[in-house]
Amino acid sequence: MGNSKHLGLFLLAPAGIFVILFFLAPVVLTGVFGFTNMSTATGITGGSYMVSESAMRPLRSRFGEDALADQLSKRIYTIDEEGLQAAAEAGGDAAALTELRSNFFNESFGNRREVETAIKSLNARPSTTRGIKIISAQFVKSVINVRFDTFEELLTSIADFGIELSDDQIEALADVTYTGWTFTLQNFKTMVELPDTRKTLINTLFYVFTTLILFNTGFALVLSISTHYMPTGPAGFFRSIWLLPRVTPPVLYVLMWKWLAWDTGFLSVILEPMGFAPRNWMLDSPTNAWVFIILINGIVGASMGMLIFSSAIKAIPASLFHASEVDGATRRQQIWHIILPQLRWPILFITIYQTLSLLTSFEYILLATDGGPGGATEVWALSTYLKALQNYGGALQYGYGAALSLVLVVIGISVSLIYLKLFDFKNLTAPPKIE
Amino acid sequence: MRILLDKFTKKFGNLTVIDEMDLEIHDGEMIALLGGSGCGKSTTLFAICGIHKVNGGRILFGDKDVTNVTSQERNVGVVFQSFALYPHMSVEQNIGFPLKLRKESQSEIKRKVDEIAEMVHIENLLQRRPGELSGGQQQRVALARALIRRPDVLLLDEPLANLDATLRLEMRSEIRRIQRETGITAVLVTHDQTEAMSMCDRIAIMDAGKIVQITEPKDMYDNPVSDFVAGFLGSPPIAFLSGQIKDGNFIEPSTKTKIPLSGNITKNHNGRNVRIGVRPEFFQPGSGITIGGKVTFIESQGRETLFNVTLSNGTILRSIQGKRSESKIGDQVEWGIDAQKILVFDEDGARL
Ligand SMILES: Nc1ncnc2c1ncn2[C@@H]1O[C@H](COP(=O)(O)OP(=O)(O)OP(=O)(O)O)[C@@H](O)[C@H]1O
Ligand SMILES: [Mg+2]
Numbered sequence: 001m002g003n004s005k006h007l008g009l010f011l012l013a014p015a016g017i018f019v020i021l022f023f024l025a026p027v028v029l030t031g032v033f034g035f036t037n038m039s040t041a042t043g044i045t046g047g048s049y050m051v052s053e054s055a056m057r058p059l060r061s062r063f064g065e066d067a068l069a070d071q072l073s074k075r076i077y078t079i080d081e082e083g084l085q086a087a088a089e090a091g092g093d094a095a096a097l098t099e100l101r102s103n104f105f106n107e108s109f110g111n112r113r114e115v116e117t118a119i120k121s122l123n124a125r126p127s128t129t130r131g132i133k134i135i136s137a138q139f140v141k142s143v144i145n146v147r148f149d150t151f152e153e154l155l156t157s158i159a160d161f162g163i164e165l166s167d168d169q170i171e172a173l174a175d176v177t178y179t180g181w182t183f184t185l186q187n188f189k190t191m192v193e194l195p196d197t198r199k200t201l202i203n204t205l206f207y208v209f210t211t212l213i214l215f216n217t218g219f220a221l222v223l224s225i226s227t228h229y230m231p232t233g234p235a236g237f238f239r240s241i242w243l244l245p246r247v248t249p250p251v252l253y254v255l256m257w258k259w260l261a262w263d264t265g266f267l268s269v270i271l272e273p274m275g276f277a278p279r280n281w282m283l284d285s286p287t288n289a290w291v292f293i294i295l296i297n298g299i300v301g302a303s304m305g306m307l308i309f310s311s312a313i314k315a316i317p318a319s320l321f322h323a324s325e326v327d328g329a330t331r332r333q334q335i336w337h338i339i340l341p342q343l344r345w346p347i348l349f350i351t352i353y354q355t356l357s358l359l360t361s362f363e364y365i366l367l368a369t370d371g372g373p374g375g376a377t378e379v380w381a382l383s384t385y386l387k388a389l390q391n392y393g394g395a396l397q398y399g400y401g402a403a404l405s406l407v408l409v410v411i412g413i414s415v416s417l418i419y420l421k422l423f424d425f426k427n428l429t430a431p432p433k434i435e
Numbered sequence: 436m437r438i439l440l441d442k443f444t445k446k447f448g449n450l451t452v453i454d455e456m457d458l459e460i461h462d463g464e465m466i467a468l469l470g471g472s473g474c475g476k477s478t479t480l481f482a483i484c485g486i487h488k489v490n491g492g493r494i495l496f497g498d499k500d501v502t503n504v505t506s507q508e509r510n511v512g513v514v515f516q517s518f519a520l521y522p523h524m525s526v527e528q529n530i531g532f533p534l535k536l537r538k539e540s541q542s543e544i545k546r547k548v549d550e551i552a553e554m555v556h557i558e559n560l561l562q563r564r565p566g567e568l569s570g571g572q573q574q575r576v577a578l579a580r581a582l583i584r585r586p587d588v589l590l591l592d593e594p595l596a597n598l599d600a601t602l603r604l605e606m607r608s609e610i611r612r613i614q615r616e617t618g619i620t621a622v623l624v625t626h627d628q629t630e631a632m633s634m635c636d637r638i639a640i641m642d643a644g645k646i647v648q649i650t651e652p653k654d655m656y657d658n659p660v661s662d663f664v665a666g667f668l669g670s671p672p673i674a675f676l677s678g679q680i681k682d683g684n685f686i687e688p689s690t691k692t693k694i695p696l697s698g699n700i701t702k703n704h705n706g707r708n709v710r711i712g713v714r715p716e717f718f719q720p721g722s723g724i725t726i727g728g729k730v731t732f733i734e735s736q737g738r739e740t741l742f743n744v745t746l747s748n749g750t751i752l753r754s755i756q757g758k759r760s761e762s763k764i765g766d767q768v769e770w771g772i773d774a775q776k777i778l779v780f781d782e783d784g785a786r787l
Contacts, residue, residue, distance in 0.1 A: 327580070337521075
């Protein structure tokens with residue numbers, strides 16, 4: 001019996017592993033990735049060092065090392081042992097190479113034409129242009145676009161290239177030539193600077209709160225309260241109707257909305273005789289798009305609140321309804337003074353739950369408008385998905401996407417805390433003084 | 436306010452729970468609806484306050500037909516069996532709720548709540564929630580809420596069922612006092628005969644949706660119209676002996692005991708099979724017509740002792756005795772029945 005307390009832990013271990021693997025780890029990784037510049041360009045493993053065009057740009061702009069950048073970007077041609085050997089292996093004319101060694105050994109040329117002029121000046125010069133080119137190609141010296149596994153190798157190569165570097169320059173180079181991901185706050189700076197971010201944020205808040213207030217809690221309350229006052233049969237029927245969208249596969253469900261809104265769809269067909277030109281009603285204007293987005297999400301979203309509220313109303317003792325009627329309460333007063341106060345906890349639950357799920361779910365928007373027209377319905381979660389996982393104007397920006405998700409998490413937690421405060425959560429859960 | 440139920444009928448689906456009930460409750464009277472579980476007491480109460488729609492007949496308050504008036508407009512105060520206090524409101528808000536619904540001013544509500552709270556002795560509990568009250572305190576709050584708008588009628592559905600014995604005794608007189616003070620017409624639903632007898636001016640005994648007898652408690656005890664009523668009132672209950680009327684006497688066949696009956700009963704019923712009811716206080720040692728049996732059960736009730744005496748045919752007679760008795764279980768005894776006090780019922784249970 002002594003190890004019975006360990007038994008519990010032991011039995012929970014598999015669950016614990018799953019929790020860590022599938023819940024905790026992704027959150028932690030997202031948090032970490034948010035502070036990196038990870039993208040398809042950097043890869044998600046470590047990187048190498050390379051003097052590239054894109055590395056020279058920050059060298060000039062951030063460090064003001066224009067001269068160094070110019071030097072590094074140059075190609076020079078030097079007649080050295082290494083080049084001569086390579087030329088021999090590439091099939092260069094042996095006599096020409098011997099003469100080249102004796103005439104120009106260790107001489108450098110600024111470009112390829114100058115090397116070729118020197119080769120042409122040889123007595124044993126190759127007879128064809130191709131023969132000349134085979135040889136000249138072997139003497140090119142450049143650090144540009146060469147990958148080095150370590151920074152030291154890059155430095156050696158630069159030294160070979162004949163460039164002397166100051167300590168500051170070394171530091172700058174280490175920074176700009178690294179091709180892997182690095183930790184940075186740049187994502188958050190970018191987020192604040194981009195005007196799109198503000199737009200997306202406003203879209204998100206509008207989308208979440210409009211859907212929430214109108215449908216997920218508002219309409220759900222209307223449905224559950226009105227069915228409460230109906231006879232059981234019709235009430236059950238009415239509730240099941242509102243459950244249908246919930247059990248329809250999302251893709252099909254949105255497809256039906258699209259069909260409704262298409263330029264050859266239902267709306268266009270019935271509105272045409274009334275003088276409205278057929279069009280895609282959903283993507284016609286931002287207002288229309290929003291109306292559809294909110295309806296699509298709201299009609300699905302209301303069903304859950306309806307179920308929770310309905311069962312909560314059922315749980316109110318019938319005697320409270322009887323008592324309030326006898327006390328003189330009209331139906332309106334009954335709703336206001338008896339039902340709603342009793343629903344405070346379910347309403348809080350649904351509000352928090354639906355806020356979080358509206359904040360993070362974007363599948364209906366993705367399927368319906370894909371954020372259009374012109375980004376008008378792009379919400380935070382969708383934008384995160386597009387930046388991080390959808391090829392959207394080029395590379396996938398994992399780091400930026402993660403940073404966006406991180407902000408979403410922070411927004412979600414803050415909003416929940418505000419709700420708890422608003423609904424006076426402490427009082428709701430305070431233990432009763434007398435059982 | 437007088438209440439009149441005129442051929443009141445209530446059905447739930449195909450089930451007729453109350454069939455053409457007539458009941459008149461006088462102004463200022465407190466009446467008890469007494470009956471076993473499921474006999475339709477609550478249903479009657481719910482019809483009077485308008486929670487249930489009636490399926491037939493009329494309900495009159497005074498001379499006004501309220502059959503189709505909603506419960507909101509009947510001005511009836513109800514204390515529900517479960518009290519039905521609003522859990523999310525303080526005691527003060529609970530009591531003031533009916534006034535708040537009528538949009539009376541805050542100060543007016545406060546004044547009336549304080550006044551009624553004093554009457555039911557809960558002045559110091561006003562800020563608590565119902566969940567923080569004992570059963571007896573909740574009961575007073577429910578009573579205060581029912582009384583605050585000076586209803587024409589007060590309905591109480593087994594208000595004391597949840598209370599312990601002492602509290603029940605206390606609340607009995609408390610409710611009666613308040614009912615007298617306010618002069619309100621009241622209906623008390625209960626299945627506790629003591630409660631009905633001690634609190635009410637009249638008792639209406641119900642059985643399977645019908646009122647079997649309605650009269651004052653004392654009269655009902657002494658003159659029940661049927662064996663059902665006789666069996667319902669009295670604790671410990673009345674005992675019945677089966678036998679025959681022969682030549683002015685009741686003959687108990689197993690013991691051949693002869694009990695003389697009054698002349699007007701025997702006149703028309705000679706030879707008829709009947710049952711007589713003997714209350715425990717009228718079956719005592721040393722007086723009356725003796726009948727022999729064996730003591731099979733003794734229960735001390737403190738001041739009094741209850742004996743069961745089983746006759747040779749298995750019938751049980753009960754005796755309640757004040758003074759100490761030497762009898763033990765298994766003793767053969769010969770105790771007397773008071774012939775003046777026996778009640779005679781025919782085969783169908785109707786009183787002769
Ligand atoms: N809402 C209802 N639907 C169907 N039948 C009902 C309903 N309410 C009561 N009944 C039936 O009507 C009959 C009378 O019920 P009622 O509640 O009036 O009994 P009661 O005398 O108050 O009993 P108790 O002492 O147990 O409270 C019962 O047989 C009950 O099953
Ligand atoms: Mg009842």
